[in-house]
Amino acid sequence: MNRELLLSKAFEAMDHAYAPYSNYHVGACVATKDGNYILGANIENAAYGSSICAERNAVFSAYSQGYRKADIEALAIVSDGERIGTPCGSCRQVLSELLEEETPIILSNRESEMDTTIRELLPFAFGQEDLNV
Numbered sequence: 001m002n003r004e005l006l007l008s009k010a011f012e013a014m015d016h017a018y019a020p021y022s023n024y025h026v027g028a029c030v031a032t033k034d035g036n037y038i039l040g041a042n043i044e045n046a047a048y049g050s051s052i053c054a055e056r057n058a059v060f061s062a063y064s065q066g067y068r069k070a071d072i073e074a075l076a077i078v079s080d081g082e083r084i085g086t087p088c089g090s091c092r093q094v095l096s097e098l099l100e101e102e103t104p105i106i107l108s109n110r111e112s113e114m115d116t117t118i119r120e121l122l123p124f125a126f127g128q129e130d131l132n133v
């Protein structure tokens, strides 16, 4: 996985964000172990709650193409904010099920970068194993 290419694909996705309400543009890219780069951007809606975050779009897209957590090498999430953006609570919940605990997550706002994992972002996550089924 080429880190610079992964980040540049995430910034390319950010350019496709549709964010007329927040004016906060986010891009994400999943790097798969077989060499694919799958993009996602935040897409907003006048009914605000119907909007979708960039990282969920990218990871859902990867799953829609048949990839699963073991196939994902890294996830980059980038934004045009003044500080590095971190995933919202809903995305952390989704990522905790759809990524491996230690899959690298790279966050950037062009000025700086930060490396993390979903284990670090959402410790003690609620998951499938908590269900009574």
Ligand SMILES: O=c1ccn([C@H]2C[C@H](O)[C@@H](CO)O2)c(=O)[nH]1
Pocket (backbone or CB within 6 Å): 019, 022, 024, 025, 026, 041, 042, 043, 044, 051, 052, 053, 054, 055, 085, 086, 087, 088, 091
């Ligand atoms: O990690 C984040 C945080 C926010 N957003 C989007 C949702 C909404 O469109 C806008 C403002 O919350 O940014 C993302 O895509 N990813």
Ligand SMILES: [Zn+2]
Pocket (backbone or CB within 6 Å): 053, 054, 056, 087, 088, 089, 090, 091, 092
């Ligand atoms: Zn989110």
